[in-house]
Amino acid sequence: MAYDDLRGFLDALDKEGQLLRVPDEVMPEPDIAAAANAAPRLGDQAPALYFDNIKGFTDARIALNVHGSWANHALALGLPKETGTKEQVEEFIRRWDAFPVAPQWRENPLWAENTLEGEDADIFRVLPLIRLNDGDGGFYIDKAAVVSKDPADPGHSGKQNVGIYRVEVKGRRSLAIQPVPMHDIAQHLHTAEERGEDLPVAIALGNEPVISIVASTPMEYDQNEYELAGALRGAPAPLATAPLTGLPVPWGSEVVIEGVVEGRKREIEGPFGEFTGHYSGGRTMPVIRVDRISYRTNPVFEHLYLGMPWTEVDYLIAANTCVPLYKQLTRDFPEVRAVNAMYTHGLVVIVSTEKRYGGFAKAVGMRVLTTPHGLGYAATVIVVDEDVDPFNLPQVMWALSTKMNPDGDLIQVPGLPVLELAPQARTPGITDKLVIDATTPVSPDNRGNYGAQVHDLPEAAEWLTRLRKLAAAR
Numbered sequence: 086m087a088y089d090d091l092r093g094f095l096d097a098l099d100k101e102g103q104l105l106r107v108p109d110e111v112m113p114e115p116d117i118a119a120a121a122n123a124a125p126r127l128g129d130q131a132p133a134l135y136f137d138n139i140k141g142f143t144d145a146r147i148a149l150n151v152h153g154s155w156a157n158h159a160l161a162l163g164l165p166k167e168t169g170t171k172e173q174v175e176e177f178i179r180r181w182d183a184f185p186v187a188p189q190w191r192e193n194p195l196w197a198e199n200t201l202e203g204e205d206a207d208i209f210r211v212l213p214l215i216r217l218n219d220g221d222g223g224f225y226i227d228k229a230a231v232v233s234k235d236p237a238d239p240g241h242s243g244k245q246n247v248g249i250y251r252v253e254v255k256g257r258r259s260l261a262i263q264p265v266p267m268h269d270i271a272q273h274l275h276t277a278e279e280r281g282e283d284l285p286v287a288i289a290l291g292n293e294p295v296i297s298i299v300a301s302t303p304m305e306y307d308q309n310e311y312e313l314a315g316a317l318r319g320a321p322a323p324l325a326t327a328p329l330t331g332l333p334v335p336w337g338s339e340v341v342i343e344g345v346v347e348g349r350k351r352e353i354e355g356p357f358g359e360f361t362g363h364y365s366g367g368r369t370m371p372v373i374r375v376d377r378i379s380y381r382t383n384p385v386f387e388h389l390y391l392g393m394p395w396t397e398v399d400y401l402i403a404a405n406t407c408v409p410l411y412k413q414l415t416r417d418f419p420e421v422r423a424v425n426a427m428y429t430h431g432l433v434v435i436v437s438t439e440k441r442y443g444g445f446a447k448a449v450g451m452r453v454l455t456t457p458h459g460l461g462y463a464a465t466v467i468v469v470d471e472d473v474d475p476f477n478l479p480q481v482m483w484a485l486s487t488k489m490n491p492d493g494d495l496i497q498v499p500g501l502p503v504l505e506l507a508p509q510a511r512t513p514g515i516t517d518k519l520v521i522d523a524t525t526p527v528s529p530d531n532r533g534n535y536g537a538q539v540h541d542l543p544e545a546a547e548w549l550t551r552l553r554k555l556a557a558a559r
Contacts, residue, residue: 087163087318088293090195090337091385094161095148098133101166103157105132112140118217121149121390125397129155130166145213146385152297153390153397158404161294162317170403170427171476177317177408185308186315186322188333194325196289196338201378207257211340211380212290214254217390218358222367225357226252228389229342230300231262232287232332233270236277243307245333246270249300249389252288252373253354260288260373261354262346265504266514267461269306274346274371283345285330286373291339291387296322302405303431303458305413329377339384343377360402360430362393363508394429403427406458410434413456418449425475431462432507435475438468443530447496450520454501461504467521472540484523490532496520 088094098104105124111117117136124131131154136147152158156166159173168176201207208214214224228249235244246269253261264271270286277284289296295317299310311333314322323336329343354370391398410431411424420439438449446468453459453466469475469484488494496519503516510516526532 087295087320088161088337089323090293091148091151091291091339091387093337094151094294095133095135095385097160098151098157101156101160103130103132103154103160103166104135106135106137108138110138110140111136113142113213113215115219117147117149117215117388118219118390121153121217121388122392122396124150124390125153125395125400127154129170131156133157139213142213144383146383147213147215148291148385148387149390150397151387152294152401154400158400161298163319171423171474174404174407174423174476177404178411180317180319181313181408181412182316184316185312186318186320188311188315188324189321191323191325191336194334194336194338194341195381196334196341196379197325197328198382199380203376204258206342206375206378208254208260208342208375208378209257211378211384212386215388217388218364218392220356220364221358222253222354222356224254226254226260226288226290227391228290228297228387230289230292230296230335230338231270232289232327232334233273233284233346234332235273236280236282236284241307242312243309244269245309246273247296247300247310249297251357251359253357253370255352255354255372258344258375260342260344260375261352261370262286262373263354263368263370265461265506267457267502267504272306277346278348281348283348283374285332285345286343287327287330287332287334288342288373289334289338289340290342291381291385292335293337296335297401298405301402303409303462305409305457328379339386340378340380342375343379344373344375346371346373358392359506360391360394360398361432361506361508362429365506368505399427399429402430406431410453410456410458414449414452417452420445420471421449422471423475426458426463427476431458433465433467434459434463435467435469435481437471437473437475438524439471440524440527443527445527446522446524447520450496450522451498454498454518454520460502462507463518464503464507464509464516465519465521468524470524473523481523485521488525488533489521489523493532494522496522 351369
């Protein structure tokens, strides 16, 4: 089922027992953040949270943990909530094959009910802002789809970008944004500043669930996120035109903020509790001037908790980090069987592959480092045989234990790029990277002493199904 807005998905979660409404009055800090911190620890069936009785706010609605479990992630894709992790990744791959699906343009967007412009465009009048971690340097908008276009080629729909970036509220009409150099919006801003221009942006908050998934998917520069949303939804993504900037935004958003990234203007932004599980320090970042705010009556503010994994962000960026890497690798190496890049947004990537000849697995690992996502994120790549499931960590540890010999199977590549948020980098933005070959050597690489490997009995799969039925009937 395709959802057109956040409220429709919240209703669906409610019907599936995946939405927990908190009726008691709570403190904005630390209660809401602490609840969002705790929710994913309920496991892979953890619910979304909804707060509408918040001390100090007369009319606030906040939703958290909307994508914060595999059950919720499955429902976002229209799958049964019991669908397993690996199965969701496989379904994501199948739906990607339908990409691109052109969006559907609609009139009368839901967010057009109310408008604040110019000096009246006060963010504090619209959003119930709270901090999510006690060390955050301010209030953040952290689950919005930020839309921009390539100033040098604004008519190219593929070169537009829809991405989730952390946005700090600096004032009633002022925001700071962190455009990581590897991300498309950073290229857009670089082009605009070279031309002596500001960069128009639209920030859409409170979106239907697939928009948040594609906005956090590491697609290639000229691939359109809305066209991927259509493939994942099984129906065209409904869009509308933002009135001030003319940018394409989701039709069903709760709030749309329009303005410009002011060219060559920077302010201190941060610290912020990041997806790495560490605080990033304060850095000088570009500034957005807010010129117009459009919003639904009684908007729902959707927040995204980030911290020590696993939190909602880890579920949000898990499957959609695996699949682009899989698609890009299999273009060059059809022997690749699966990619698991779920851990801390792919700072560790596990790849299973067949091998053509000795050294082949190492070449696959090196290719991961040169993908668009690998350039900025993949710090360690583990390559395993095709019969090792990269989503089964005991199997991966078995491969590391029995296949990997530090004498020849560890490739350290110095001085490669990584996002500045990666805490292990000695110099922010630069780090050594590691490829670990945990595959069985094949000719002409004849190292090791490998006899015949033990494999599952042919009847094991049938018995697994039989035992599960017997256990469920107890």
